Amino acid sequence: MSDDVKRRSQRFLVILFLVALGLLAIVVRPFVGAFFAAAVLAGVMQRPQRALTARLGDRPNLSAGLMTAMVVLVVVIPIGVMGLMVVKEGTRVVRWTIETARDEGIDGLVKPLPAPMRRPARNGLELFADEWIESQRTESVSSSLAKPGAISAGLGSVGKAAGIAQSVLAGLGAFMMQLAILVLATFFMLAQGKLLVDYLVALAPLEEDKSRALLASLRQVSVAVFSSTIITAALQTVVAALGYVIAGLPSLALLLAATFLCSFIPAVGAAGVAIVAGIFLLLGGDTGYGIFLVGWGLLVVGMVDNIVKPWLTRGATELPGSLVFFAMICGLAVLGPMGMVAGPLIVAFFQVVARMLREEMGKEPAQSA
Numbered sequence: 001m002s003d004d005v006k007r008r009s010q011r012f013l014v015i016l017f018l019v020a021l022g023l024l025a026i027v028v029r030p031f032v033g034a035f036f037a038a039a040v041l042a043g044v045m046q047r048p049q050r051a052l053t054a055r056l057g058d059r060p061n062l063s064a065g066l067m068t069a070m071v072v073l074v075v076v077i078p079i080g081v082m083g084l085m086v087v088k089e090g091t092r093v094v095r096w097t098i099e100t101a102r103d104e105g106i107d108g109l110v111k112p113l114p115a116p117m118r119r120p121a122r123n124g125l126e127l128f129a130d131e132w133i134e135s136q137r138t139e140s141v142s143s144s145l146a147k148p149g150a151i152s153a154g155l156g157s158v159g160k161a162a163g164i165a166q167s168v169l170a171g172l173g174a175f176m177m178q179l180a181i182l183v184l185a186t187f188f189m190l191a192q193g194k195l196l197v198d199y200l201v202a203l204a205p206l207e208e209d210k211s212r213a214l215l216a217s218l219r220q221v222s223v224a225v226f227s228s229t230i231i232t233a234a235l236q237t238v239v240a241a242l243g244y245v246i247a248g249l250p251s252l253a254l255l256l257a258a259t260f261l262c263s264f265i266p267a268v269g270a271a272g273v274a275i276v277a278g279i280f281l282l283l284g285g286d287t288g289y290g291i292f293l294v295g296w297g298l299l300v301v302g303m304v305d306n307i308v309k310p311w312l313t314r315g316a317t318e319l320p321g322s323l324v325f326f327a328m329i330c331g332l333a334v335l336g337p338m339g340m341v342a343g344p345l346i347v348a349f350f351q352v353v354a355r356m357l358r359e360e361m362g363k364e365p366a367q368s369a
Contacts (some may be wrong), residue, residue, distance in 0.1 A: 031181045031334075036342060038185035040201055040226045042193060043219045049190050059131040062188035076179050089254050171231060206356075214352055221348035224296065225324070228312035233263035236270035236304045243274055247289040263305070265332065271302035323347060 001325050028035060045067050052063040100108040110118045189196060197215060204211040237260045244255055255277065263270035274297030310321030331343020 024190060034181040035185050038182050038189055040222045041075075041182075041186050042189035043128045043223050044227060045071075045190065046193060046219075049193075061191050064187050067190055068183060068187040070213060072183060076183060080176070085253050085257055089251075143147065205226060210356055214349075214356070217352045218345060218349060222345050224312070227346045228309045229264065232305055232309045233260055233270070235308055236260075236263045236301050239304055240270050240274050240297070240301045243293055243301070244277070246296075247277075247291075247293050249281075267306055269302065271297040271305070273297075274301050 049060075049063050049067050052066065053060050056062050097109065104111075106122055110121045113121055181276075197212075198213065201208055201211040204214075206214070237256055240259045241252070241256055243251055249255060255273065259270045259273045262273050265272075275294050278290045278293030278297060279288075280290075281293060285289075324347075327347045328339070328341035329343070331346070333337025333339070335342050
């Protein structure tokens with residue numbers, strides 16, 4: 001085969017590879033977040049699952065099933081319950097906002113706020129919400145003219161409630177589907193993890209040792225970032241809950257859900273929820289508990305993140321702490337919650353590939369990843 005024919009053949013194979021890669025991306029795109037989360041979970045549980053497999057007489061499917069059941073009990077069910085609580089509270093808030101804006105206007109919307117916050121809130125609502133509130137009132141008046149009496153009001157409320165319920169059910173269905181894919185993918189990655197790794201190594205156009213070193217490095221970074229993030233978030237939520245109970249705050253379940261979710265957001269964190277709750281108490285006249293909760297958020301909840309997370313990730317990654325921080329922010333902005341892990345993982349992937357390229361070019365002696 002001539003060099004020209006060989007080059008054309010190689011170019012054609014590259015085009016075919018890109019087409020196949022694009023088709024693969026289209027197929028997995030709806031559940032890429034679930035697959036990524038399952039891969040990280042499988043990496044985290046790889047060592048315990050191997051030990052359990054050995055204790056069960058070399059039965060990887062059974063051990064994978066038991067580990068997946070543990071994931072369902074420890075991760076999936078709490079997340080599902082938390083999601084249902086958030087959806088329920090969110091639906092209630094939306095319904096209250098619509099009804100209050102229609103019936104009482106801005107006065108009704110700002111009434112539940114502490115007195116010092118009512119004027120700024122009123123100014124903000126007058127700036128952004130006058131047109132919307134007026135549309136709600138106009139719609140209510142038009143409905144009353146067209147169909148006078150309580151029946152028209154009831155029909156309007158039923159229609160709004162149906163629209164809200166439909167949106168909630170659609171979002172809840174998609175969320176539950178993602179969780180189901182996450183559970184199934186976690187089981188198969190645990191049960192056939194070695195086969196999947198061998199498959200990826202065989203496909204990669206690299207030497208076997210380099211492919212395995214690359215996968216091992218990515219696993220190390222993902223496990224370190226994921227474990228430290230989840231454990232720190234759980235500890236911060238528990239510590240914040242103690243402060244909420246002492247301060248006697250209502251809607252504890254919603255506060256805990258907000259604290260856990262915000263703990264994944266860099267520069268905000270779980271401490272931000274406790275501090276905001278303390279400020280609301282201060283503005284509402286509860287000075288003692290307000291000062292306590294602000295101090296609790298700053299000195300106790302915030303310190304958990306500053307102490308526990310670096311301790312958990314010590315020596316696990318070669319990435320500077322500042323780089324991990326900005327990688328988490330960028331990942332969160334681009335990929336959503338899973339970007340908190342994917343961001344540092346992408347940076348680590350770049351670092352490993354760049355090192356391999358330098359080794360290949362002979363600019364530095366070979367190093368084990």
